[in-house]
Amino acid sequence: MTPAHSAPPDELLGCFADWSSAADDLDRPELALTLLDQTPRLGDRRRSVLRARLLLLVGRPADAVEVLRDEAITELPAGARASWPYLVLAASLAATGDMRAYHWLLATAARVEPNPAVSHLVAVAAEHTGDTGTADSAWLSILADHGVATPTSVARFAVAAMTSRDRHDFRASVRDVVRTAASFRHLDPPLAEDPQPVLDAADALCARGDEAGARLLVRTVTRLNPRIPRLEERLRELTPADGTRKHRLVAAALLVGGALLIPLGVVAAVLVAVGRQVWIRRVPIPGLDRTDSVTWRTLRHLRFNPSSGTVNGPKEDKRGWYGLAGLAALLVTPFLIDGPMNRLYLALTASPLASIRSTLVASLVVFLLISAAAGGYLAARAAHRQTQSRRTDRRRMAATRQELTLAERCRCWQSNFLTGGFAVTYLRSHLVPVGDGPIELGGGIRGVVGRCPQTDTLWLHAPTGSAAPVLLRGSLPDSPDEEPDPHFAGPYL
Ligand SMILES: [Zn+2]
Numbered sequence: 238m239t240p241a242h243s244a245p246p247d248e249l250l251g252c253f254a255d256w257s258s259a260a261d262d263l264d265r266p267e268l269a270l271t272l273l274d275q276t277p278r279l280g281d282r283r284r285s286v287l288r289a290r291l292l293l294l295v296g297r298p299a300d301a302v303e304v305l306r307d308e309a310i311t312e313l314p315a316g317a318r319a320s321w322p323y324l325v326l327a328a329s330l331a332a333t334g335d336m337r338a339y340h341w342l343l344a345t346a347a348r349v350e351p352n353p354a355v356s357h358l359v360a361v362a363a364e365h366t367g368d369t370g371t372a373d374s375a376w377l378s379i380l381a382d383h384g385v386a387t388p389t390s391v392a393r394f395a396v397a398a399m400t401s402r403d404r405h406d407f408r409a410s411v412r413d414v415v416r417t418a419a420s421f422r423h424l425d426p427p428l429a430e431d432p433q434p435v436l437d438a439a440d441a442l443c444a445r446g447d448e449a450g451a452r453l454l455v456r457t458v459t460r461l462n463p464r465i466p467r468l469e470e471r472l473r474e475l476t477p478a479d480g481t482r483k484h485r486l487v488a489a490a491l492l493v494g495g496a497l498l499i500p501l502g503v504v505a506a507v508l509v510a511v512g513r514q515v516w517i518r519r520v521p522i523p524g525l526d527r528t529d530s531v532t533w534r535t536l537r538h539l540r541f542n543p544s545s546g547t548v549n550g551p552k553e554d555k556r557g558w559y560g561l562a563g564l565a566a567l568l569v570t571p572f573l574i575d576g577p578m579n580r581l582y583l584a585l586t587a588s589p590l591a592s593i594r595s596t597l598v599a600s601l602v603v604f605l606l607i608s609a610a611a612g613g614y615l616a617a618r619a620a621h622r623q624t625q626s627r628r629t630d631r632r633r634m635a636a637t638r639q640e641l642t643l644a645e646r647c648r649c650w651q652s653n654f655l656t657g658g659f660a661v662t663y664l665r666s667h668l669v670p671v672g673d674g675p676i677e678l679g680g681g682i683r684g685v686v687g688r689c690p691q692t693d694t695l696w697l698h699a700p701t702g703s704a705a706p707v708l709l710r711g712s713l714p715d716s717p718d719e720e721p722d723p724h725f726a727g728p729y730l
Contacts, residue, residue, distance in 0.1 A: 248695065249676070249686065250275070252711030254284075256697045259654040259709035261287075264387035266294035268699055271682060272709075282308050286322045289329060293361060298332030305329065313341050319349045328358040332365035339366050353383035360393065369445070373397035380420065388434040391420050395438040399450040407531035414532060415539070418457035426657035426705035428458070432465050439471060449525045451475055453533060460539045461548050480523025491516070542625070559617040566613025567606060574605055641666065649694040653710040660708040664698050671695065 257272035270291040276284065285308045292301035305311070310322050313330075324345060330338035342362055346355050360375035376393035379385050398417040403409035421428055421435055428435065435458050442451035452475040459468050495512065498505035522530040541548050578598055585594035644662040648655070655663055668687025675683040685698040687708075695711035 252695050252697070255653070255712045256699070256709040257287075260699070260707075261291065263654045263656065263707055263709070264389050265707070266291050270295060272699075275682075282322075286310075286325055290325050290358075293325065293329045293332060293358075298329045298365065301329035302326070302333060313338060319345050324355060324358055328362040331362040334366070336366070339363075339368075343371070351378070351382065353379050353385045356383070357390075373400060386420070386423065388424060388431070388437075391424060392434040392438040392441070394420060395435075395454060396441045396445075399438070399442055399454050400445065400447065402450065404526070404528055407528050407535060410528055410532040411535050414453050414457050414536065415461075418454060418461055421458055422461060428462055428468075429465060430657045430705040432467050435468060436471055439475070443475075448475060449529045452524065453529060453536075456533070457536055457539070460536065460541060462541055475524075477524045484523050488516075559614045559621070562617030563610040563612075563614035566616075567610040570606055570609040574602065578602060647689060647691045649689040649692045649696075649710065650713070655708040657705045660698070660706050664696070664708060668696055 253272050253275045257269045257276065260266075260269035260272055270288070273284065273288055273291060285304050289301040289304045292298070292304060305322070305326050308322075310326050313323055313327055314320075324342065327338045327342035327345070331342055339362055342359060346359050349355055356375045356379050360372050360379065363369075363372035363375060372393075374397070376390065376397045379390050380394040395417050398413065398420075402413040402417075424431075424434060435455060439451040439455050442448070442454065452472065455468055455472045455475060459465065459472060462468075491512070495505070495509045498508060501508070517534050518531060519527070520530070521527050522533055525533060539548060578601070581601075582594060582598050585591060585597065588594075590597060640659060640662060644659060644666040647667065648663070664685070664687050667689065669690055671686040671688050675685050677683055682699065684700060687696045687698065688694070689696070692713065694713055697709045697711065699707055699709055
């Protein structure tokens with residue numbers, strides 16, 4: 238066995254193909270391409286098709302066509318005969334503007350078993366040809382039908398879903414928007430570590446001229462998650478400052494007007510209630526149309542509760558209970574203050590304040606009753622939040638303990654990539670560093686390599702810039718060196 242602190246160059250070179258494949262699974266085509274370009278086995282057909290697909294994904298379809306040409310994959314077969322290399326060729330040609338290849342791709346995709354890899358090619362080719370409708374339905378299918386949730390697929394799904402949100406019925410629109418925003422909640426790494434997919438979706442919506450959709454999406458995501466400053470900043474950028482300021486001024490003026498109506502009693506209450514409904518349903522928020530405005534106002538009830546770690550909908554509102562506590566305090570207080578107030582009243586008899594003692598004591602009683610009601614309400618709320626916060630702390634500590642235990646155990650046989658904080662903990666707790674620090678891996682990549690003490694697997698902690706950290710698994714040792722399959726057809730078709 239090789240000593241744990243070093244690895245012969247051949248062993249490192251043998252890992253690049255698997256690191257590249259892990260980066261591809263992780264939805265990092267740029268990194269996957271750089272790693273694939275370091276693999277030593279140049280010139281095999283399988284690698285060329287993999288490379289062509291990655292070139293297409295990073296927006297270099299002309300280079301993809303070149304790579305396939307070197308393997309004599311140049312002409313699309315007559316008729317719609319599915320074979321993975323030709324599907325990649327068709328998608329690449331389509332992305333360079335060849336509409337004949339695009340139609341061949343669509344005709345062939347329609348004949349094969351529904352498959353996320355083929356849908357992905359269709360989506361990318363359709364995006365390049367400007368066929369937004371087809372691209373959208375392909376992305377919707379990748380997530381909804383095949384459950385492939387990568388940062389890219391979720392971001393594109395969100396764009397497609399927001400574009401097709403209901404523009405007439407606000408109830409349907411609320412459902413569409415919440416469902417779309419919720420699709421970001423189970424990403425790996427989580428949004429709190431990398432909110433880029435939401436920012437990408439917002440940018441794509443703006444590029445389609447749907448700033449309102451971008452704004453609704455970013456705001457709803459922020460309401461479903463703990464604070465994410467980069468999303469809050471994007472929301473501010475999307476909000477038209479001037480219009481919003483004027484809108485708030487008008488709302489404040491109307492509130493004051495409503496308050497001035499109080500002497501009218503019941504009539505005022507009716508007028509205010511009707512006015513409020515008219516305002517909510519009829520007056521659009523600057524930058525939004527009427528349906529989007531009502532959706533926006535309805536989603537006001539949605540709130541992430543940092544002390545419980547859950548999202549509060551209107552039903553989880555506990556204000557009723559707090560009010561009950563306030564009422565209980567109000568009912569008990571007269572019994573408690575009865576004696577002291579009587580004594581105070583008597584004590585004031587001989588003082589210079591004797592003439593106004595009734596007014597004084599009555600005012601004091603009213604003040605104490607109001608304070609008791611407010612105090613009961615606030616105390617109940619504070620106690621509830623305290624309990625929730627303690628429960629969340631306990632849960633968080635248990636999760637951290639569990640993560641540390643899990644990170645010490647070997648998962649090298651289980652996953653081919655790990656992301657986020659867990660990846661870093663796994664590197665520190667389970668893997669033994671290879672070399673003294675980052676290793677020059679070629680292609681401008683410097684990465685930290687760690688070895689599993691149990692399976693000898695080499696993991697690459699690749700640089701990812703501002704994105705969440707990732708660990709990519711290399712080849713499992715002692716696995717038979719796989720010969721390239723001469724009938725390689727890519728994913729099952
Ligand atoms: Zn291991």
